[in-house]
Amino acid sequence: MADMRIGGLASGMDTDQIIKDLMKAERIPLDKLEQKKQYLEWQRDDYRDMNKMMFDFSNLIFDGVMKQGTYTQKTISVSDPSVVSVKNINSTTDFSGNLEVGNLAKSATIISGATGITDSSKTLKELMPGLSGTQKINIKSILKDGTLDPKGTSIEFEPEKETLNSLISKINQQTGVSVFFDEKTKQFSFTAKNSGDAAGNDIVLSDETGTFFDSLQLTDSNFSGVRQEGVNATFTYNGLTTTRPSNTFTINGFELTLKNESTGPVTFTSAPDTDKILEKIVKFVDEYNKLIEKVNGEVNEKKYRDFQPLTAEQKESMEEKEIELWEEKSRSGTLRNDSVLTSGLNKMRSDMYTPISGGTSGFDQLAQIGIKTSSNYLDRGKLIIDENKLREAISKDPNAIYEIFAKDGATSNEQGIARRLRDTLKDTMDSIEQKAGKASSTNNTFTLGRLLNNMDNQMDRFEDRLIQVEDRYWRQFTAMEKAIQRSNEQSMFLMNQFGG
Secondary structure, three states, rough: OOOOOOOOOOOOHHHHHHHHHHHHHHHHHHOOOOHHHHHHHHHHHHHHHHHHHHHHHHHHHOOOOOOOHHOEEEEEEEEEOHHHHHEEEEOOOOOOOEEEEEEEEEEOOOOOOOOOOOOOOOEHHHHHOOOOOOOOEEEEEEEEOEEOOOOOOOEEEEEOOHHHHHHHHHHHHHHHHHEEEOOOOOOEEHHHHHOOOOOOOOOOEEEEEOHHHHHOOOOOOOOOOEEEEEEEEEEEEEEEEEOOOEEEEEEEOEEEOOOOOOOOOEEEEEEHHHHHHHHHHHHHHHHHHHHHHHHHHHHOOOOOOOOOOOOOOHOOOHHHHHHHHHHHHHHOOOOOOOOOHHHHHHHHHHHHHHOOOOOOOOOOHHHHHOOOEEEOOOHOOOHHHHHHHHHHHHHHHHHHHHHHHHOOOOOHHOOOOHHHHHHHHHHHHHHHHHHOOOOOOOHHHHHHHHHHHHHHHHHHHHHHHHHHHHHHHHHHHHHHHHHHHHHHHHHHHHHHHHOO
């Protein structure tokens, strides 16, 4: 608790106010330190905002114009979509063909005879009193490649604890078959999850320990149900008749899904999806323009030296709108003429217009595909797109566009524009981080943070000094009050003497 001080009893002076006014003058250097600290914090935050924008743009490049999948997007036409659908997976060239579907692939199924079981919620011991001890079953089914799983999947259970429902759930989750029990017909249905013909039994049910499947008459020794073997899909592609175990399969980088048998040839063709590819490139150009506009704005922003950050005392005497307008100017120009940003901006511009050497596409500059720098000097290097020319280039050879952006190379001149830009952005972000750190950084790991720490230490020392100065003022005024009090007492004594 602060000491209570009362002054002016002898002199009649407002000592407290006088000392406050004196301390205002003493605090001026501290106020300047606080203003400088606030400015450094603004500068740090503005640097970090720039880094975030560059980081986001770098990620946009990686996920957009630098990804080959951007340029392999296709529009595909199929003469009869009810028979087959076609989707591009990773084909970098256009494709076409014709197809006739003889029959679709089907999954193998085993259906048991009537079992007499009526309540699948009961334990297996209640449903099959003959089961005792640990039961272990094994289920083999067809794999995705059309062959029978040689080992199968084994499942152990205790008939006294396991219900039929819980065992069915385990089989459905752990094996390559789906099991369904119909309480109305009292029958089981086992269907392979993968279609196709494994050239033999496509589902094999066996008891490794116990008699569960044997009790249901589903083993080879006493089978009494219905078995439907799996069937491969049969089709003729460009005159060649062949088979696949599944109705969905890949040929030459594109995926075919057979839907129905055909009555004649179904044709399909592909072409570059110009709209989607264009959309990615336009997005890249738009975000690049936003970035360089932001950087240009920061390095050329006017600095108002007469508008220093406001102290807490100054804010108390101002309206909220006045504070907002003042701080807008006092915060302006925190990154004006910054060498890191200026250097990064110049390097990005160079990345954009320097020709790409060693390419095989026939394109070595963005201008050749309809992207060039604005001739308006006020745009400060923004890009503009000739959409018709870009569309034409995409339609002609999307792989050539990919090379312009993403070509790899040992030197910067040999690399595509997207790779150059990401390298420049990384170097710039690293330099900014050395200056301003990031949100998780401690102050002693970056330049501005160390300055802020040093400033905090200076302010702490100055606060201690101000306490000493204020104490000194109070001692001086207290001594004056005591002297005045003694003088008043002596005067009163003399007056009393003369009056006596």
